[in-house]
Amino acid sequence: MSFKIFSLQLTGKIKPVSTIENRRKELANDYAEFQQTEASEELKAFLELDSWINSDEFKKKKKEIESLKFAGSLEENQLKEFQRLKKSARIRKYFKLANSSDLSKFENEKESQKMADFYALSEYVKEGQFEKEKKEIQSQxxxxxxxxxxxxxxxxxxxxxxxxxxxxxxxxxxxxxxxxxxxxxxxxxxxxxxxxxxxxxxxxxxxxxxxxxxxxxxxxxxxxxxxxxxxxxxxxxxxxxxxxxxxxxxxxxxxxxxxxxxxxxxKFEKSEACQKQQEYKKLAADSLVKFILKFEKSAAYKNYLDVKDSFDLKRYFELEKIIDSDEFKQQKVWLEDKKRWEKTEEFKKEQQHKQEQAKPEFVKYFKYQKSNDFDFLKNWEVVFEDDFTGKELDSTRWSTSSAAAEKLLGENYALPGDLNIFTNGKNLLTGKGLSISVKKEKSTGKVWQMPAGFVPTEFEYTSGLITTGSKFVMEDGILEAKLTFNPVKQVASSFYLAGDETAPRLNLLEMGAKNNVGISTLNGKGKIENSGLDILNLKKGSYIVSLEKSGASFTWKINETEIWQQNNSELNKPLQLNASSLVIEELSGSQIPVNFQIEWVKCYRKK
Incomplete structure (x- = not known):
């Protein structure tokens, strides 16, 4: 019985698996958020803003703005220039006419059909065409x-x-x-x-x-x-x-x-020429036509045309627009305001910098930026994983026959003294993790016996195993699995790493008659011996058990707390992942079935 496990549990150093998983989930979420923030345009913009706020250029700009005043400014000069133009006689006369009903009437009627008819008839009568047609008609x-x-x-x-x-x-x-x-x-x-x-x-x-x-x-x-x-x-x-x-x-x-x-x-009196002449005389006497002709020749209208496209009027409107704009008014106010800095875009940027600096995502980002909390996530990558949520075992990751069985017989076999035969996946249940189930049921299998070889034998129990075999081998890295620790002394349930042979092997966890982590080897008599840490004192329940392999050095952890270290040069090689339950003593009916629960498996290697 290991006092170490008892002490670690008693002092709370082996934290509950839910705490570990919640912290991992939170850390993974924080890391994802960290990466998202790190790659975001918002952080990029903030860093640019931060660089600008702390630059000499910004400090100089702030000092310049605080020293500005309205007297002698561009805005004052623009206001004076506008007032001078506004007092100009030419421009005042322009606006007087521009806003008059006479100009409106003139603009509306100068190109009316009546005026068009008048100008056309005037040209006809006065330019000789009328006389020519009159003579021609009268000569006929x-x-x-x-x-x-x-x-x-x-x-x-x-x-x-x-x-x-x-x-x-x-x-x-x-x-x-x-x-x-x-x-x-x-x-x-x-x-x-x-x-x-x-x-x-x-x-x-x-x-x-x-x-x-x-x-x-x-x-x-x-x-x-x-x-x-x-x-x-x-x-x-x-x-x-x-x-x-x-x-x-x-x-x-x-x-x-x-x-x-x-x-x-x-004939002339009935001619079109005579009708045009009469229409011309009628239009020439029309009050609207007289008004248009008189207005067109007036001094006020001449001044209007002279000013209309002049530089002074264009400048007047340009300045009027500037001076009437909210921007100019605000500029004048803040130039006259002793607290003008607080009303600048730069001040807003300064405040924005302070606000953004306090954003939770940025606070969290800068908190983690200087910490080593993400070192594992940054330096390790998953190379193998399975959460067994499929309806069946993933055959691309696992085999249900041992490596030795695949080579010798092509199906699982038992050794002398074994009470169960391993079925080819029949005793495996997936969907919510993996359950390797020991059942009491008669089944026929083969037992290796010297010198007869493989002999058909009837078994009282069936069980199952999984192995990555040649599909995946672990070199240096970390193996983690979430397992349910619920030992039944008549059944040896284990999750281990091994080569093509069953020993030596690294026991991620073994429970049943023996409850330990460590290394199993063969002694000189061909018997398996275990060296490692007894974990019988471990409370029943779910645990995340991990094994880090670094060459010939191995470290075990339970819920991220280190519990054991051991070296073995024979295991400094690529190893397969294996899990199985072996019946070593008769079971009572109340104990059946015995289930070895594996919720998930992950293997990591350094990037």
């Missing part, structure tokens, strides 16, 4: 015009004998009847008989009768008339074409309209 008369010539040509043709005959016969019944007779049998017979011989007296007699026929006599009278002759001369003649063209032309609305226009003695 019917006599001597092209229209008169065409009209006379038509009248001459229309009154001629030929066209009187043409107009009388063209389309007349008389002409139609005359032509129709030519197609009759009587007329054709007449033409045939007039050439018969004198000996054909019957035909001649018939011809004489036809010659005396009234229709035929009338036909030849009309055929020999002057009127029909004139008609035939006219049909198809050039004059007929011209006559028809002239007749059509003088019958058009355009000709009649132009004829009426040329004959109208009041």
């Amino acid at each position: 008369v019917f006599k001597g015009s092209v229209e008169e010539k065409h009209w006379l040509d038509f009248r001459r043709l229309d009154k001629s004998a030929a066209f009187r005959a043409y107009n009388e016969l063209e389309g007349s019944e008389k002409l139609k009847k005359h032509k129709a007779l030519e197609q009759t049998d009587k007329f054709k017979k007449y033409n045939r008989l007039k050439n018969v011989s004198e000996q054909d007296k019957e035909s001649k007699k018939e011809f004489v009768l036809l010659k005396r026929d009234a229709e035929i006599k009338a036909y030849f009278r009309f055929e020999k008339s002057k009127k029909l002759k004139l008609y035939h001369e006219t049909v198809g003649s050039h004059d007929l074409t011209k006559y028809n063209e002239l007749k059509e032309y003088i019958s058009t609305d355009a000709f009649k309209k132009q004829e009426a226009f040329l004959k109208d003695k009041k």
Whole structure:
């Protein structure tokens, strides 16, 4: 029984695991916050501000501001310049007109449609276009015009004998009847008989009768008339074409309209030119037009235009804007204020520096900056971990067969005297940590017996083991595991580091018939011997047990309190992580099942 463990617990040096975990969590959170703060733009800005506040430049700036005054300042000069411009006669007259209703009326109406019409008509009347159009209109008369010539040509043709005959016969019944007779049998017979011989007296007699026929006599009278002759001369003649063209032309609305226009003695009074002249006279007499023209020529408006784009007015507005600004007013006030420093941006920065310096995250940052509290987190990194929260054991990290079993048989086997067989993961439960469960149940396995070799045997108990095997080996570093210390003397539950052989090995913790931390080796008789620290006095419960390996030197801790140191050169090599529960004595029914609880495992190495 170890008095050391009893003493450490009694004096409170082995702190509760919850205290350790809460402190670790708090420290991890603080470290994360520290790193976040260290990488933040806020800290960067604060450090820049801190550097500036403590710089000679800031101190000089503060001294300069405190020594400033309004008399002789830029602001005083700007105020005096503005007051001088404000009193200027030209500028006063400018503002008098600028704010007047007359200017507003002028600005609103100067480009109105009425003024646009007036200016356009004024230019039209005064620049000669009106007179030109007036003369042109008045010079247009019917006599001597092209229209008169065409009209006379038509009248001459229309009154001629030929066209009187043409107009009388063209389309007349008389002409139609005359032509129709030519197609009759009587007329054709007449033409045939007039050439018969004198000996054909019957035909001649018939011809004489036809010659005396009234229709035929009338036909030849009309055929020999002057009127029909004139008609035939006219049909198809050039004059007929011209006559028809002239007749059509003088019958058009355009000709009649132009004829009426040329004959109208009041054509000018009806013209657009005359209407424009009358509109111009009307607009020239309009009160608004008179106002615009008069205002445009006024001395006040001339001064307004001269000042409007002048440098003095631009400077006036520039100074007015400056002087009316809150910035100028505040500047004047603080220049006249003996406490002006407190109203500067620099003072605000100074206060900001004080406020930010007191921020919890910065206070915490600077507190840890000069401490070694984060040394472990800074200098060590996790290279292997498992919290066993999965539904099944992570096969990428663990095997459920020992290294020796994998090499010899490919499955777990027992040694002579073992009361249980290790199943291939059946006795392992994950989800809320790992539980290696010893159960009382019949199971068949193999036992190594000399010289027979592996012999099938029936076992009363089953258990389980885990090993990292070749998946992970620990070299120099720290192994930590949160374990439940609840020894049952009939079961040897252990978490240990070993090579391919079971001994020598480093026991992170062993409990059951023996409760210790330390090293297990084989003596000369092939029996396992333990050397280390007895922890039987350790109270039942959860503990964080750690083992630091540094070459051949090993240090054990429980809840971060060092409890044991030991050296062994044989174990200065890469080692596998192993955990198992072995039944060494018969168990009563009330003790079953026996569970070896491992909440999590972590391995660290130095960065």
